[in-house]
Amino acid sequence: MADVIIALIPASAWGVYTFGWSAFYTIMACILTSVGAEFLYQKLMKKKATPYDLSAFLTGLLLALNLPAGTPWWLPIIGSLFAIIVVKQVYGGLGQNFMNPALGARVFLLISFATQMSTFTLDGVTGATPLALLREGTTTDLKDMFFGNIGGTIGEVSTLMLLIGAAYLLIKKVISWRIPVMYLGSFAIFIVLFGGHGCDINYLAAQLCGGGLMLGAFFMATDYVTSPITPMGQIIFGVVLGILTGIFRVFGGSAEGVSYAIIFSNLLVPLIEKVTIPMAFGKGRVKDGK
């Protein structure tokens, strides 16, 4: 957990730098509520309190990074409570939840408070996110998207910062390449085939950098608890994610789609795991070691 938190520091810092104090307050509100809620729940239920496993902290941070800066103060609190109590603890706590708590809460907020969730302010100006612009036919400067000079949620704006964090996780072997690489790869192929822009690099890059795809691919789809544990399952999971995200973005009503794709795929995990139990060593052919 600590490693994932460390890996999210660049993106969080960038979010605060870009959006100012309001981003910082949102992050703090999420983390404090998450940790507090978990602690209280565990005390009330007479379970062992586990604030030091940092998982509630991480949930709070992830949720914050999925919210726009400058949301009303109660939004992070409701979101965190929902994440910890409804998605995580009610299902039995760490390791038992079937969907990523932060994402579950984000989708809950998206559905319940659509307006507050899609008001993005940058430099005091309220504007649409690059993906929404893209849908309308305008494009954003690619460089801005890569470095993070755009509107969006706190954590999703800087592709560069997210990639730095992702590299850290990959080098430290906290996550494996399978899910993110298969996710991004299959998504890119889907966009080329069905995006309607062919191999237009600008369009493709905008699709890849925008809408929290990087945040989702490296930090949320890879969530241990809600992704397959088998190597083959992780590959399938990644591909399913890529295709679903593509479908949601190209054919769906909203420009986003990462959160929905991940949550939907989370539901498929038990099935994916079931069909991908690897062959045990020595169960194949003998002489050639296959």
Next chain:
Amino acid sequence: MRRATFKGGIHPFDGKNLSKDKPMQVVLPKGDLVYPMAQHIGAPAKPVVAVGDQVLVGQVIGEASSFISANVCSSVSGKVKAIEKRLTVSGAMAECIVVENDNEYTTVEGFGTKRDYKKMTKEEIRQTVKDAGIVGMGGAGFPTNVKITPKNDNEIDFVIVNGAECEPYLTSDYRLMLEQSQKIIDGLKIVLSLFKNAKGYISIEDNKPEAIKALQELAAAEERIEVKVLKTKYPQGSERKIIYATCGRKINSKMLPSDAGCIVNNIATIIAIYNAVSESTPVIERVVTVTGDAVAEPGNFVVRTGTNYRELVDLAGGFVSEPEKIVCGGPMMGMALYTLDVPVTKTSSALLAMVKDPVAEAETSACIRCGRCVQACPSGLVPQKMMQAIKHNDLDMFEKIHGMECYECGSCTYVCPAKVQLTQAFKLARKTVMDNRRKAQNQ
């Protein structure tokens, strides 16, 4: 050169530095000798002496009682004091012959006579190995004569000497490779004489460069023998992994190495074969590494079988502080000892005493599904799912996801950040499944 290895596995703390540069020291027992009749896999041996009998060094005192069983020989001369149930390393009581040492070390007739294996028939060689009570001395204790008697000699193309010694802390094989390298070559030549189509490989992990060098020099003169350098990784020394690393063949729990054309023997075992065939000496001693941070002077000792473990501690200068954990064998697969009043057997490779017990201290938390156990499992299993099946009391599921292919190597438990006691649970589940199968058969 590409160093061979396998997929999965772990790199545990090694600890070999404590004893690896300590030459083997031959020691004699002080107290009574205790010989358990079950020191091997298979049926226990049958005592063939009676209380009050005089026995000699090398004399068979327990006789193999079935095909998979092994003789037990006395390692001293003296009088049989008792035949009774005593505590053994496994923590269970087992039938043992107790011999009072007369400190004369009078040997049986013919003991130590030099012999030329080339003048012996295959049957004579196999019979000699059987009479000498040789079993897999790496810890498994499978009777060696059964191993070297496959269905068809001509189909064996690899004879592998397992010099991986991948368990942390253990250095007894390493010392043997340095100090008795010629015997290893000669022992391997004896086994090779049984299999005319086979090539001999001595497989050693690359953290033992001196051993590799020593054996490579000797092997250079041998046409049929080669040293294979393996990447250092646990559990390289398990039979399935050493076969795969050496020749790229895979066996599973239902197969014997000979099904893949391989015969595998550990270093100490191959030396025992040499001793039995060329020097008419049965298994009466073995090298034991006495080590761990609770031990004053760690070292490698050549000890007679039947010696009390307490004497081993004395040999190593006693404890510097009260150990919290004592293990017979390596830290990964060894057995925790609750008392030192148990005898050294043919399969005792080490006495490991540690001031702190890392396992007892670890607090188990919920599995976070991180998948590290999956990465680490050398058998390609999914320990997390196996554990889930056990938790749901679903042993059918446990079997279906290949749970019976687990060989309890401990890698998954070692890497688990939540400290879930996976291996222990698998051990129990496998035993339950096997008991159930046996029950079903008997109905």
